[in-house]
Amino acid sequence: MGFFVRTVQDIAKEIVAREGGFVNDPDDPGGPTNFGVTLGTLQRLGLDVDRDGKIDIDDVRTLQPAHAEVIFVEHYFERTGIRALPAVLQASVFDMYVNAGRAAVRILQQLLVEMGHPIVVDGAIGPQTVEAAEVAAALAPQYLADAYGIARRNFYLRLADARPASRKFARSRSGEKGGWVRRAEEFISPRYHMTEAEFQSRVAAWD
Numbered sequence: 733m734g735f736f737v738r739t740v741q742d743i744a745k746e747i748v749a750r751e752g753g754f755v756n757d758p759d760d761p762g763g764p765t766n767f768g769v770t771l772g773t774l775q776r777l778g779l780d781v782d783r784d785g786k787i788d789i790d791d792v793r794t795l796q797p798a799h800a801e802v803i804f805v806e807h808y809f810e811r812t813g814i815r816a817l818p819a820v821l822q823a824s825v826f827d828m829y830v831n832a833g834r835a836a837v838r839i840l841q842q843l844l845v846e847m848g849h850p851i852v853v854d855g856a857i858g859p860q861t862v863e864a865a866e867v868a869a870a871l872a873p874q875y876l877a878d879a880y881g882i883a884r885r886n887f888y889l890r891l892a893d894a895r896p897a898s899r900k901f902a903r904s905r906s907g908e909k910g911g912w913v914r915r916a917e918e919f920i921s922p923r924y925h926m927t928e929a930e931f932q933s934r935v936a937a938w939d
Contacts, residue, residue, distance in 0.1 A: 740809055743823050744801040747830050750915060751800075754793055759897040764792045767800035768830050777807065804830055812837070813857030818869035820877045824919035828884055831915070837861070839883050844868060874921065881920035888912035889934060899938055907932070 751768030762770040771792050774781065781791040781799065808829045809815060814822055821840070828836035834855030841853040841861055849864035868876045892902040892912070902910045909917075909931055917925045926934065 740805055740815070740822075740826070741801065743826055744804045744809070745797075746823075747804055747827050748797045748800050750827070751830070756789070759900065764789045766792045766795045767797050769795055769800045769803055773803070773807075777803070779803075813862070816857060816862045817865050818873065818876070820869055820873040821865060821880060824877065824881055824884065827915070827919070832887070835887065836884075839887055840865065840880055843879055843883050877919065878921050878924050881916055882924060885913055885916035885920070885926075888916060892935075892938070896938070899935075903935055903938065 748767045751765070754764070754766040756764045762772065764771045769792070771787075771789060774791050774795075775787045778787070779791070780787050782794045784790070804826075809822075809826050812829060814826050814829065817825060817840075825836050825840060828839070837857055838853055838855045841851055841855075844851055844861070844864040845853060847864075847868055849860075849867070851860045851864050865876075888902055892899045900910065902912045904910045908928070909926070913926070913931070
């Protein structure tokens with residue numbers, strides 16, 4: 733999976749490539765988005781990309797991949813504390829933080845609680861979360877990475893269960909695994925990927 737040889741800049745480039753270019757899907761709560769950066773993010777950070785005195789959809793359209801990478805590294809990796817996590821987790825948590833915000837950390841914390849670590853599930857990476865993750869990674873690094881990826885995949889599926897408008901992100905038009913599921917599985921060992929039959933069984937209730 734290559735977590736130990738890629739730099740954070742490499743991972744940010746991969747995230748930008750996964751996110752793709754400009755979209756403004758009415759079913760996406762994030763609203764106008766370009767390379768994974770939403771209008772809300774630009775407004776929150778005060779980034780007037782086109783320098784016209786206002787932060788609006790034109791700034792989202794103007795954003796370039798290199799700028800998105802800088803935003804992700806600074807605001808989604810460094811400031812969130814993801815750098816302090818074990819290396820085996822960093823790429824997946826970073827990728828999910830871009831995609832789902834603090835839910836990426838809450839999923840990790842809940843997983844660590846289930847492993848017996850008495851930490852608070854609050855979506856913020858602090859010393860307790862880092863220590864628990866380090867202990868879990870030292871015991872079984874690949875197990876932890878896979879367990880997190882599976883928990884992430886389950887989060888997306890539950891989100892689609894609860895919000896029919898989001899199902900197109902979890903299941904493609906042809907009925908196969910959608911972008912959310914395939915994205916989560918990029919960080920899971922192949923033996924834990926859902927088979928097509930397993931996926932169809934899991935989403936059968938959506939029909």
